[in-house]
Structure formats: structure tokens, C-alpha cells
Amino acid sequence: MTQAAPWAKNDVTTVPFWIFTDPEIYRREQELIFQGPFWSYVGLEAEVPNPGDFIRTEIGDKPVIVVRDETGEINVLVNRCAHRGVALCYHDHGNAKELVCPYHQWTYDLRGKLLGVPFRRGYQGQGGMTEDFSPADHGLQKLKVARRGGTIFASFDHAVEDFETYLGPTTLRYFDRVFTGRPLAVLGHSRQRIPSNWKLMVENIKDPYHGSLLHVFLVSFGLYRLDQKSKVEMDDTGRHATLSSTRGEQVANDATQQMRSFKPGFKLADTRLLDGVKEFSGDETVAVQTLFPNLIIQQQTNTLAMRQIVTRGPNAFDLVWTFFGYADDSEEMRRRRLRQANWMGPSGFVSVDDSEVLTISQDGIAAYPDSSALYKMGGSHIRDEQHMVTEGAVRGFYRYYRQVMGL
């Protein structure tokens, strides 16, 4: 590694900038985190409703295929032919009876088992595979799969703990609030490539402190603001976090005085954009979860989305948004969700602030690898809080990250 600045043992109040740019750190993250004993999000069951339906996606930067087989089971297979490594699934989605590599037509079933190798026995007594070749040893690498409430997660490491234990009771409670088992309906996808390290996206969503300052839209309309009833809750390890809050009003008070971004006079010409209804259990109107390592679950009023992080080297990641509702939504609710989708995504009234700030975060960080970031808001401890003036969940993430990475 090329880093010059050491990282003091157990320190999570400062984080050296080289972890956001170093190619060796990135390589180790792929191995230890994205291929490690953790559950990565890969899709929704509603994206592969029928036998033979498949989508392709990535875990970290490793291409995988998510496919439903004839028995209704969902398999997650490495998108790499066992012969020469061809990424044999090259459509975003589709339906197939078997998976055929276009190069030499090696053919696999939907569970990844190698069914056929053309000219395996040669032709007219000539050629063919060696005697020791056994198709059973050359299937597509299969990942472990977990499904809950219409979501699909996968792990390269079959020793991973079960999904519910992995989330822990607090994280699972918020997860189940949206994924009740009610069938989901996909509204569509959007994708953006953000020129920043993937961890900056994760910490952005674990940081309630910025929400009241950067996001004029949230602040002005009381969708998420520091003076509102709110919580930051983690699992025991600190790897997952849930930030929740209850919507308030567009009124000035002693807290909004410190928010240069609060615009009491800002009004919309068409207020249908803000039309929300209570939908989920509890008082919270917003609950945003970060699930280690690659998922952000967004429930802000009635807009629901999975934000999947796909790493693209140390200096970029793709954010893949899957907006969804429920299959039995009324037409009115469906339209409301589509309207509220304006808040989020690559053109979101809220989320553009983040993707733009992340871009210049990386600009500053990459230029000064010997400097470090400071996370002392709310103290130096890691614990759940009932307020937003804290970076505690970011500290929790880096404590866990250091354990996994051996840093």
C-alpha cells in the first residue's frame, strides 16, 4: 500500500483519505467484503416472476445472474462460463430455458449445472475433451440465496449466517415494515455513475447531520429536519443503520435559524408533488436503511426504492435505483409514487444534492491522501440516538469496516 498517514488503532473519529482512493484497499474490499460472508442485494422477486426469468446484476464489481428455475426457486450464478470466462448472460433481463454460452455453446441449466459440451467426444474419432473432464466439476459457480418479503440477497460465502440473524432484530423490524410479504410491483429503474468512492455513499445515508443542512427541499417542506422527532438505530455490529423521522411543518423556529437552507417562503406551483399519505406502521414518515454492504432502502413518505451500489474501482460507483410499489396499489397510489419519484434518483429534488456533493468530496479527498476526515459530531461513541446531530452511525460503520478489512 502507498498510504503515508497511519490510522491510529481503533480510531473511528478520524478516517484517513487513502481508504477512498487506494487500489489495493479496493481489491481487498472486493475479496473481504463483497465476496465475504455478507448478504448483498441482487434484486426483487417481482423482476423475475416466472420460471426462466432472469436479470443480470453485480455484487461489488462481479457480474452475476439472478434466475428463477422451473421449480420456482431463485438461483444466483456467477456470470462467467466455466470454459473461457465469457459473461454468457449479456441481456439486462429476459427469459430462458437454459443458459448457453455463445462462444462454444457450452450449455447450463437454470441451476448452473453443465448440461452439454459440443464435440466433447470428438468427431469421427478425433479430438474431444480429455478423459479426466467431468461436466459435474464445471458448472457455473453458485451463490447462497436469501429471500424475504419479495427481496433477493446473495452471498459468495456459503458459510454466511442466516439473513434474519444477519440483519438483527432492530434492522429487521424496519425492513419488515416495508416488505410485509405483500407482492411488490416494479415501477422502473434509473442508473447513475457517481465519480466517488462507494463508502462515501454509504456514510452519506448514515449521516443525519447533513440532511438538515444540504437538502433545502427536505428542510423547507419538513420532510426530514433536525428539529423533528427522529432516531438513528443500528444493529449490534454497527454495519447496518436505520435513520427514521416524523414529517413536520414548514415553520421557522430556533433550529431552522441555524439552517441557511431553510426557506420559509419557498412554495411549489403545483403542490401535488408533496401529496403524501400515511401508509406504514408507527409514527415514522421516513425510514432509510443502509444494509451492509451494498444496499440503501428508501421509504420517504410514499416513495419506495432500493438503491444498489455497484463498485467501479476506487473512484466511482454506479447507483442503481429500483422504484417499486405494491401489486395491489390503487391507480391513485401508483400515480402518487411516480410523482414522489421526482424527489429521488439521478434527477431528484433531494438526491441530486448528494450525488453532486459526493463528486467534489472525491475531488478533495483524492488530491490529499495524507489528510483525514473527522467524525466527532455527537461524541466519539457508537450508540443509538433519538436525534440527528450525530455521526455515530458513520463511526459504527468504520469500526466494523476496520474489523472486516483488518485495518
Place this chain on the structure above:
Amino acid sequence: MAPDKVALRLEVEDFHTDYCAALDEGRYEAWPGFFTEDCLYLIVPRDNFDRGLPLALMRCESRGMLQDRVASLRETLFYLPRTLRHMVSGIRATVQADGSIAAEANYLILQTGHDRKAELFNYGRYIDRFVREDGALRLKERTCVFDSVTVPSSLVVPL
């Protein structure tokens, strides 16, 4: 070719030229004026469009919502400086039975970013429905279907 068909195409081309100039020059306040009061404006990635998925990156269901997008550019959003340049070609336009005009055109938008990097920012086609108001063409519907499915950073200024 019939002179009225050529005249229509030229009229639509003039519309595109004025529309793109307003956006490229940063005269965002002029943008809602290119639409009818009850317009529909959508920016849809091509993969969603081809699959019939309704999600749009921007969904404006009235001129008021277009004005709200402009207000966000001026007052609420944080975004980095950028320069955009629209190119429009391949205009097709036909008058419909109800007197409205169905039209399509290809567009290409080049961007120079805050880091002075130049890139092909977004490209695809406009699928339009024009009507005449006070003698001028206005968009009753515009769907921007973009082939360049992954957005570089953020899509802030309307297409």
C-alpha cells in the same frame, strides 16, 4: 414533397432551436413557456420505455411542475456548474386527425463539467405532441427517451 409538409417540419425545427437555446443559455424561466398549461413532460431511460415501465427521472404533470423544476434549479438544489449543448436532428412531424402534431426527433447533449471534462452527456429521442396556441406551437406532451441509460453524476437541467 408537399410544401405544407416541409413548412411544418421547418416550423418544428424552429421550435427545437428556440427550446434548446433557452436551456443551453441558462434561460430556464423561459422553458415552461414552451409547454401548454396541462402538459406532460417525462424523462425516461430507454430500458424502462421499451418494457413499458412508467418510472421517469423527471415527471411534470403540469406547467406548474415545470416551474417547480426551474425554481429548484434556482433556489433549492445544490449542483456543480456545467455547460450543456443540445443537437437536434432527424425531425419527423405529421398532423393528426384532431389537429395536433405528432413529432419525433433525435437529440444529443454534450456536457462540459465542473472539472472541465467534456462528455456525451445524454442522447435519445424526443417523442412530442404539439398543439397550436395563439398561432405558436406548444408542447402538450414531451417524452425524452434516452438511450444513454446510465446518467453521468446527476441529470439536473431538463432535456
